[in-house]
Amino acid sequence: MLIRRNLVERGFSLGALTLLTGCDISDNNAVQSLLARFSRWNDRVQEALFSDRRLAPTFPESMAVKNFRYNAWYGPNLAPRLQAADFRLLLSGKIANKKPWTVEELYALPQVTQITRHVCVEGWSMIGKWTGTPFRTFLERVGADTTARYVGFECADGYYEGIDMPTALHPQTLMAFKLSDDILPYEHGFPFKLRIPTKLGFKNPKFITTIYVTDQRPRGFWTDRGYNWFSGS
Ligand SMILES: Nc1nc2c(c(=O)[nH]1)N[C@H]1C(S)=C(S)[C@@H](COP(=O)(O)O)O[C@H]1N2
Numbered sequence: 001m002l003i004r005r006n007l008v009e010r011g012f013s014l015g016a017l018t019l020l021t022g023c024d025i026s027d028n029n030a031v032q033s034l035l036a037r038f039s040r041w042n043d044r045v046q047e048a049l050f051s052d053r054r055l056a057p058t059f060p061e062s063m064a065v066k067n068f069r070y071n072a073w074y075g076p077n078l079a080p081r082l083q084a085a086d087f088r089l090l091l092s093g094k095i096a097n098k099k100p101w102t103v104e105e106l107y108a109l110p111q112v113t114q115i116t117r118h119v120c121v122e123g124w125s126m127i128g129k130w131t132g133t134p135f136r137t138f139l140e141r142v143g144a145d146t147t148a149r150y151v152g153f154e155c156a157d158g159y160y161e162g163i164d165m166p167t168a169l170h171p172q173t174l175m176a177f178k179l180s181d182d183i184l185p186y187e188h189g190f191p192f193k194l195r196i197p198t199k200l201g202f203k204n205p206k207f208i209t210t211i212y213v214t215d216q217r218p219r220g221f222w223t224d225r226g227y228n229w230f231s232g233s
């Protein structure tokens with residue numbers, strides 16, 4: 001446990017190091033490639049240590065905030081406003097039934113509630129209450145090949161992310177339809193977002209329009225900009 005903690009912390013401080021040291025170090029290709037190599041090694045170790053039995057902490061309802069903070073690389077006024085009437089969730093890759101899903105169909109899935117902490121690398125965290133269907137339930141419904149290695153996401157704002165299959169099947173990984181008992185507001189990802197309490201905030205994609213199952217590791221918007229791919233426990 002202690003070892004895992006250290007590795008995870010080292011993963012985060014690697015990102016912090018890159019930020020802190022600024023241009024000098026990032027101009028240096030040798031240092032850059034060493035950091036990248038270390039980061040990839042770190043991803044492999046974290047992936048190997050990941051256990052689907054290890055749960056993120058949950059909290060009492062009284063600790064959940066009502067007005068959850070918004071974040072994206074642009075302001076809330078520019079956030080996509082996906083409309084229920086014409087929204088279709090597209091599926092591709094190693095999935096048996098690729099029929100697109102409407103909001104009504106999604107919201108008819110069985111649901112659970114969880115109160116967990118969202119941690120953003122930008123230095124804030126917040127406890128929220130999310131309600132939705134376990135992602136595992138959805139993947140089973142559509143006949144996803146759960147022996148494949150990854151699940152990838154494409155989003156309406158051009159964001160993209162991916163997670164390893166053990167994380168996709170983790171019992172706390174949700175397709176969240178509600179935040180604080182209300183249908184997810186537009187800026188938080190209506191009609192749903194992926195809520196993964198074992199991961200940093202940037203690995204929780206919003207405005208998802210396509211889900212695909214693949215053996216090739218999907219790229220991530222922030223990973224392409226220097227953050228660690230695994231970024232979680
Ligand atoms: N499509 C999309 N998803 C995204 C982002 C984004 O910019 N676009 N930002 C990520 C980051 S860095 C954070 S901290 C959370 C913020 O989610 P929230 O607005 O619901 O708090 O969304 C994540 N998912």
Ligand SMILES: [Mo]
Pocket residue numbers: 071119120121122201202
């Ligand atoms: Mo974030």
